Amino acid sequence: MVDVNNIDVYLKSQGIRPSFHRMKILEYLLRERNHPTVDTIFDSLRGMFPTLSRTTVYNTMKLFLSHGVVQALTIEEKEVRYDADTSLHGHFKCVVCGAVYDFGLEEEIKTFMNLKDFQINEHYIFLKGVCKTCLESREV
Amino acid sequence: MVDVNNIDVYLKSQGIRPSFHRMKILEYLLRERNHPTVDTIFDSLRGMFPTLSRTTVYNTMKLFLSHGVVQALTIEEKEVRYDADTSLHGHFKCVVCGAVYDFGLEEEIKTFMNLKDFQINEHYIFLKGVCKTCLESREV
DNA sequence: TCTAAAACTGTAATAATTACAAAAATACAA
DNA sequence: TTGTATTTTTGTAATTATTACAGTTTTAGA
Numbered sequence: 407m408v409d410v411n412n413i414d415v416y417l418k419s420q421g422i423r424p425s426f427h428r429m430k431i432l433e434y435l436l437r438e439r440n441h442p443t444v445d446t447i448f449d450s451l452r453g454m455f456p457t458l459s460r461t462t463v464y465n466t467m468k469l470f471l472s473h474g475v476v477q478a479l480t481i482e483e484k485e486v487r488y489d490a491d492t493s494l495h496g497h498f499k500c501v502v503c504g505a506v507y508d509f510g511l512e513e514e515i516k517t518f519m520n521l522k523d524f525q526i527n528e529h530y531i532f533l534k535g536v537c538k539t540c541l542e543s544r545e546v
Numbered sequence: 547m548v549d550v551n552n553i554d555v556y557l558k559s560q561g562i563r564p565s566f567h568r569m570k571i572l573e574y575l576l577r578e579r580n581h582p583t584v585d586t587i588f589d590s591l592r593g594m595f596p597t598l599s600r601t602t603v604y605n606t607m608k609l610f611l612s613h614g615v616v617q618a619l620t621i622e623e624k625e626v627r628y629d630a631d632t633s634l635h636g637h638f639k640c641v642v643c644g645a646v647y648d649f650g651l652e653e654e655i656k657t658f659m660n661l662k663d664f665q666i667n668e669h670y671i672f673l674k675g676v677c678k679t680c681l682e683s684r685e686v
Numbered sequence: 687t688c689t690a691a692a693a694c695t696g697t698a699a700t701a702a703t704t705a706c707a708a709a710a711a712t713a714c715a716a
Numbered sequence: 717t718t719g720t721a722t723t724t725t726t727g728t729a730a731t732t733a734t735t736a737c738a739g740t741t742t743t744a745g746a
Contacts, residue, residue: 527675
């Protein structure tokens with residue numbers, strides 16, 4: 407995983423000039439790990455530097471995406487979320503509280519998705535249901 | 547799989563009144579199996595009955611969705627696609643030609659996505675890459 | 687046939703995203 | 717350091733998918 411203290415080095419290694427905004431946005435993604443939408447990122451960072459533009463967040467996410475620094479999650483229509491963890495893992499969205507959880511996947515799972523003669527570049531695994539916390543609070 | 551000749555019976559069994567438009571839209575989904583967007587459905591059926599409204603397609607898809615007659619695929623931002631096959635299977639999108647392919651998944655795969663103490667209602671498995679046809683035409 | 691409910695239509699409103707042009711910041715050569 | 721070209725950022729306008737809504741048509745059944 408990328409070291410939060412060396413974001414500039416990491417961005418350079420990915421062919422991206424490490425501007426102030428870009429570093430702050432990636433730092434946010436790495437620290438919070440909350441699979442935010444553009445609006446969530448924008449609202450969260452605006453407090454710290456009010457000069458930030460929503461367009462910059464859009465531009466930056468598009469740039470990060472094209473350089474493989476983030477993956478885009480479209481678990482649900484009308485909200486694209488971003489994840490700075492680009493390793494193989496799944497996502498679970500709780501339909502009650504809306505939280506998105508990560509969960510691990512063995513490499514092995516790829517054999518179950520083997521498409522003969524197709525070149526597979528990206529794997530997305532989304533589950534929906536009710537998370538443990540929401541299940542427990544319902545039982546009360 | 548649902549019999550294309552008994553769509554009215556099937557819709558009734560799902561608690562949906564089988565109106566003319568609803569039957570034609572479901573028939574389209576079952577026949578074409580092309581994971582269409584609302585616009586694709588609209589454009590395809592408009593020729594047959596020009597009185598069709600885009601809003602009707604939206605309304606119908608929302609109705610089908612809430613009754614479990616279709617599933618919504620959000621493989622990519624900015625396009626919700628619909629699939630009348632609600633059984634467990636995966637989807638592959640070719641980034642070159644844009645086609646969406648179905649592929650089978652063993653029940654077994656669910657054990658690889660077991661989230662302890664979570665209630666899982668829906669499984670979505672999306673792959674992206676290059677399909678066989680596009681790979682072959684590139685080699686030329 | 688008449689009436690109430692359901693379905694359909696078309697336009698207007700909303701929301702996420704993109705386009706674009708101007709302004710600011712940065713890099714770097716002279 | 718200064719000047720200039722390039723990159724980045726900003727803010728507004730445009731675009732696109734979707735939803736809201738109100739009026740019209742169709743349907744079911746008394």
